[in-house]
Amino acid sequence: MLEKKVTKYIKDHNLLHVGEKLLVGVSGGPDSLALLHFLHSMSGQYGLGLVAAHVDHMFRGEESYEDLVFVKKYCEERSIVFEGTRVNVNRYMSETGQSSQTAARTLRYRFYQEMMVKHSIHKLVLGHHGDDQMETILMRLTRGASGAARAGIPVKRPFGNGEIVRPFLPLEKRDILEYCSRQGLEPRLDPSNEKESYSRNRFRLSVLPFLKRENIKAHEHFQRFSKEIREDEELLLELTKSKMESIWVKQSKLESAIHVKGLMAMPNSLQRRAVQLILNYLYGENPESLSAKHTSQLMELFVNPDPSAELHFPKGLLVKKSYEVCMFSFLQTKPKTYYLKLEVPGEILLPNGYKIKAEYSKGSACKNDNSTFLMPAREARMPFIARTREEGDRMYPKGLRGSKKIKDIFINEKIPIEKRDAWPIVVDSSGEILWVPSLRKSSREAERGDDQQIYIYLEYIKV
Template sequence: MSAREEADHYGWQRWIQDRHEQAMKRKLWHAGDRIVVAVSGGPDSMLLMHMLANMNSSDSLAGLQVVVAHVHHGFRQEESDDEALLVAKQAALLGLPFEMTRVDAPSHAQRYGMNAQAAARELRYAFLREVARKYGAARVALAHHADDQAETVLMRFLRGTGTAGLSGMAWKRSEEGVSYIRPLLDMRKQDIVQRCASRGIIYANDSSNNKRSYLRNRLRLDVLPILEQENPRLVESLGQMAEMMQGDQDWLESETRFFFESHVKAWKGSQSVSVETCLPELTKQDELISYYAATYRGGCLLDRNLFLKVHVALQRRLIKLILNYLLREAEQVNYDTVERLRLMAVQEDPTTLKADVGGGVHFHKEYNRLIWLLDSETVHPDLSESQQRALWIERTTAEGTLQLPTHAGTISWTIASYKTGSNHTYALKNSSEAAFDADKLQWPIKIRTRMPGDRMRVQGLNGSKKVQDMFVDMKVPPTLRDSLPVITDGQGSIIWIPEVRRSDMALVQPATRSILHIGFASSLRK
C-alpha cells in the first residue's frame, strides 16, 4: 500500500469513527442495531451505504446489521433501471442484503390527486417500512445532507411556514413504529462528492436534478449561489437555525399532543385515539362519538370552551395536528386554512358554522362543540321498498321493536287499552317517549329521516312550525339532525320527533280507550 493509499485509508477510518461517535451522541443508533438504508444510487446515499457497511463489519464500532433498500419510482425508466442495477451490484460487493421494489408513482399521484413527488415519497416510505418489518429493523437511514436541509428550509419559508417548517428535517423522527435517522445531515454536498471520489465510491447522477421545473432545483442551482455571495456560510447558518427551531418545535408539539390526547375525541376507520375521561363538561360527548364513528370515516370532537382557554399558538398547532390526523397530505394545509378555522372557532356569532377544509374534511362549529368530520355525507344506505315498509308500525301489531338502519337507535312501541283510573299509565319519563290516542291516528305509523320543508303542528302552539326552526330552538347540532327519526302518521303528517317536539295530533284525553306508547332508544344514550 502506497503512502497516499495508506493516508486515504486512515482518513476514511477516522471519518467513520467520527461519524459513529456523533451518531451515538445523537442516539441515532445503538451497538448491534439492524438498520435499513435507503439507497437511490446518488453520491449521498451511496456514501451512506458504504459508511454503514464499514460499521457493519467493525466490532470496534457499532457492529450494525445493514439492509439495503431501493425504490424504482417509474419516472425515468432507462436511467432508473441503471441506478437499480448499480445499487444492487454495490450492495452485493459489500455483502449486504438487498431489497427492491418497482412502483408506479405517476399513476398513484393521479389516482389520489397528489403531486408526483408526494406520491413517490408515500410509496417509498411505505416500502421502507415494509422492509424494516421484514428484517425486524427499528431504524431506517436516510441520506439527506446539509444542502438538502437548507433547500427545505428556504422552500418552506417561500411558501409560508411557522416554527415547524423552519425546523426543517430532524436528525431523528419516529413514525408508525420506525425511527428515521439522517446521519449525514450536517455534511455539505461537495464534501460528500469529495469523500466518494477519494474512496472510489461509484454513484449515479440523477438527470432530473438539473430540471428547473422543480422549485427545489431552482433554489439549489440559482438562488442559493446568489445568497451565498452575501453569506458564504449560509447553508451552515440555516442548518443551525433549523436545529434551534427543532428544539422549540419539539416542546410545542409535545404540549399540543398532550392537549390532543387529553381533550380531543378522535377516530379514523376503526381506530380511536380518544381518551375516555375527556371533556367532563360535556357528559354526552362520549355518547355522541358512537354516532359519529358509525356515520363518518373519521373525525375529531372538541369542547369549544377548552379550545378558547389555550394560547393562540397552541390553537393553531392543535388545528394543524387534527388535520394532520385526518388528511392524506396535511403538510400542504397552509396558514390561511388553519387561521380561517381558528377564527371561526373563536367567534361568538353565529353559533353554528361550517367550512370545507378539502380532502373530504369538513369543519363544524356547533354551539359548544368543534367538530372535524372526514366525509361530510353520511354512509346510511338507500333503503329498498321492502326495507322502508319494515319501518312501519301496523295497528294490528300490539308491541314490537325496530332497529333503525338510517338512525342511531331503535324504536319500541306498545298498543294497549286505557281506562281512566286504571293501573295502566301513559306517564312519560322524558322526551324520548310519547303517547297517542291510537284510535285517532291514521295508520300505519311510519319512521323516516327529515326532509326539506318539513313542518309539524306543535302541541301548545297555533298552526305549524318548520322542523328546521325547532332544531335551531332546541340547539340540535346540524351534524346530528339526521340521527333523529321523524315519526309520521299514514298520511305523512309528522306526529313526533323524539327528543325534540310532539305534535298536537291524537292527544291522550279522558275519553281515550287505546294508547300507542312509543319510545326512542338512541345509541347516543347507551
C-alpha cells in the same frame, strides 16, 4: 473529513448502536452511495448488519433501471444484502391524483417499510445532508409552513415500528462529493436534479449558492435553527396538550367537538398549536391539500361573531360552529354544494384545497394549459360563477364538435367519484359552462397572442 463529522454526529445524537441491523435507502446517487459506503466501512468494527433498499420509480426508463443494476452490483461486490423494486409511479399518480414527487415518496417509503418487516429491522438510514436541510426549511417557509414544519428535516423520527435516522445532516454536499472522490466511488447522476421545473432544484441551484457566499457556514446555522425550532415546538405542544384536556366536548376520529371559548382563552401561540393538534388527531396524517390557509380559516371561524358557521375541509371533513361548540365530522357522505361569484380582479377559495384567481390581462402574458382560461373581456357575460356540478351539465369542449356531458369528462379523465362533487364548474351569467378547471375548456376560450384587447384571465391554483 466526512468520517470524523459523521462519527461525532452519530455519537452526539445516539443514532446507531453496536450490533444493529440497518436498512439503508440507496438511490445510487452521491449522497446515498457515500452513506452506504461509510456504513459498510464501519460495519465490521461495530457489528452492523446492512440491507440496501433501492426503488426504481421508472421515470427515466432504461436509465433509471440501470441505477437499480448499478446499486445491486455494488452490493454484490461487497456482500451487502440488496433489495430492489420497480414501481409504476405514473400509474399510481393517475389512481390517486397525487403529484409525481408525492406519489414517488409514498411508494418508496412503502417499500422501505415492507423491507424493514421482512428483515426484522427497526432503523431506516437515509442520506439527507445539510444542503437538503437548507432547501427544505426555505421551501417550507416560502410556502407558509408553521409549527414544527419550519424545522425542516428531523435528525430522527418514528417510522412504522421503528425510526428513520439521518447521520449525514451535519455535512454539505461538497463534503459528500469529496468523500466519493477520495474513496474512488462513481455514483450515478440523475439529470432531473438540474431541471428548474422542480421547485427544490430552483432553491438548490439559485438560492443556496447565494446564501453560502454570504456565509460559508450557513448550513450549520440552518441546522441550529432546525434544532431550536424543534425544541421550542416540543415545549409549546406539551403546554397546549395540557390545556386541551379541558376543551374537548367529544373526542372521536370520526366526530369530535371542542369548547370554542376555552380554546380562545389560550395564548395565541397555543391556540394555533391546538388547532394543529385537532387536525392531526382527526386526519392521522394530514393530506397534502391541507394548508396553513385552512388553519387560518378555522381561527377566523372561531372569532366570527355569527353564532353558526361552517367550513368544508379536505377529505370530507365538515367543521361546524354552533354557539360555543365547534364540531368536526367525517360522517357526512357528500360535500355541500357551492355557488361562488368570481369578481374580476379577485379570487375565491374552494373546498377542495384550490382557488380560482381572476384578473385582466394581455393574451401573450398568460399561461396556456387546462389550469387556465382566457376570454376577451368584451365578450364575457358577467358575472362568472364557480359552482358544483348539476344533473345534466353539458359543455361544448374546445376543439370538438358538439357538446359533451360533464359526467363523461370526469369518467374519461379518471377523476375519482369522491372528488367529482366538489370539482368546480365555471359558468357565465347565462349558465353556459366555460371551463372545468384542469380538465377541459369550452369553445368560448380565446386564441393566444392578441395584445390589442383586454382579456379576462382565470387560473386554477393549489392553495
